[in-house]
Amino acid sequence: MFVKLDTKMPFKSIWREDSDTRIVWITLLMMADATGMVEASITGISDLARVNIENTEKAIEKFMSPDQFSSNMNNNGRRILRVQGGYQILNYQHYREKDHTNALRQRKFREKCSNGEVTEHNTSSASASLYIDMFSLFWKEYPKKANKLYAETVFRRLKPDDELFKKIMSALEWQKKSDQWVSDGGRYVPLASTWINKRRWEDEKPTGNYSRLDVGRNDATITEPTLAEKIQHKKSLIDVYEANCKLNPDRWEKPLENLRKKLKELENGQAT
Numbered sequence: 145m146f147v148k149l150d151t152k153m154p155f156k157s158i159w160r161e162d163s164d165t166r167i168v169w170i171t172l173l174m175m176a177d178a179t180g181m182v183e184a185s186i187t188g189i190s191d192l193a194r195v196n197i198e199n200t201e202k203a204i205e206k207f208m209s210p211d212q213f214s215s216n217m218n219n220n221g222r223r224i225l226r227v228q229g230g231y232q233i234l235n236y237q238h239y240r241e242k243d244h245t246n247a248l249r250q251r252k253f254r255e256k257c258s259n260g261e262v263t264e265h266n267t268s269s270a271s272a273s274l275y276i277d278m279f280s281l282f283w284k285e286y287p288k289k290a291n292k293l294y295a296e297t298v299f300r301r302l303k304p305d306d307e308l309f310k311k312i313m314s315a316l317e318w319q320k321k322s323d324q325w326v327s328d329g330g331r332y333v334p335l336a337s338t339w340i341n342k343r344r345w346e347d348e349k350p351t352g353n354y355s356r357l358d359v360g361r362n363d364a365t366i367t368e369p370t371l372a373e374k375i376q377h378k379k380s381l382i383d384v385y386e387a388n389c390k391l392n393p394d395r396w397e398k399p400l401e402n403l404r405k406k407l408k409e410l411e412n413g414q415a416t
Contacts, residue, residue: 157213158223161206164195168203171195172224172233178293180236181391183229204231228394275300278309285316287325288333291387295336302340315345322350324377334383342383347376371410378407 153159158169171193175182182189190200207223214221225232279299283292304312319325325333334344350373382403389396 157211157221160213161203164193164199165203165206168193168195168200169207169223172207172231176233176236179291179391180233181227181229182224182231182233185230228392232391275303278304282309282312282316283336285313285320286336286339287320287330288335291335291337295340298337298340312345315347315349318349319344319347324373324380332377332380332384334380335387338383338387371413375407375410378403378410382407 159166161169168189171189172182175184175189175192177183184192186201186204187197189204190197193200195203204224208226209222211221211223214223219225219234222234225234276296279296282299283289283295286295302308334342382400385396385400385403389400
């Protein structure tokens with residue numbers, strides 16, 4: 145897996161640190177997986193960075209502390225968080241999702257559409273470029289901006305043609321407005337990779353009026369969700385809990401187990 149470094153790094157406060165601290169920081173970026181998780185101890189980081197343990201420990205402590213001079217004040221300027229099994233790089237997805245060529249590629253894609261060239265998959269490289277453009281449009285509309293790298297991998301593996309891409313975007317449009325996704329600030333929206341893997345664009349559009357968009361217009365039109373809707377809601381929750389459980393099993397394992405029990409009760413028709 146390639147390592148993406150922010151081109152603005154030399155202008156940030158991290159570059160004012162001593163050389164050992166900078167080396168440890170770049171080493172952490174190199175060791176991180178697609179979610180920004182570094183599964184290693186201080187000794188392991190020290191060995192890979194070729195920095196002695198004392199200076200490595202100082203660097204790690206600095207990264208976990210607030211930085212008043214940081215240009216990104218999310219998490220009060222902290223760069224990492226100690227988690228089970230290692231360290232989580234904060235704001236990792238924010239920097240990984242930066243794409244300085246995205247606007248240009250989308251413009252070229254729109255030009256292809258207007259010229260009727262969208263369906264011409266003449267070479268594998270042209271096809272790969274087209275899938276990247278399609279995913280960029282999909283990602284722009286998808287409400288949950290998390291784990292983009294894996295979502296793009298799954299999307300490109302799907303190899304959608306124009307017809308399928310239109311179905312995907314059409315389904316995404318109405319699902320974004322559904323009560324299931326709008327409620328509680330979108331916390332129940334599945335990861336994009338999960339949505340693609342489970343072919344959620346094939347879900348049937350509900351015919352009832354049960355939607356949070358109806359609230360305030362006519363409360364009398366709001367109906368109780370059906371058993372099938374409740375089951376689907378629980379399944380979407382499980383997708384989210386499973387993703388969280390991978391990062392923090394101690395926190396999410398028990399809630400995930402309880403949620404699966406509730407789903408089983410619904411599927412057996414035992415719950416109301």
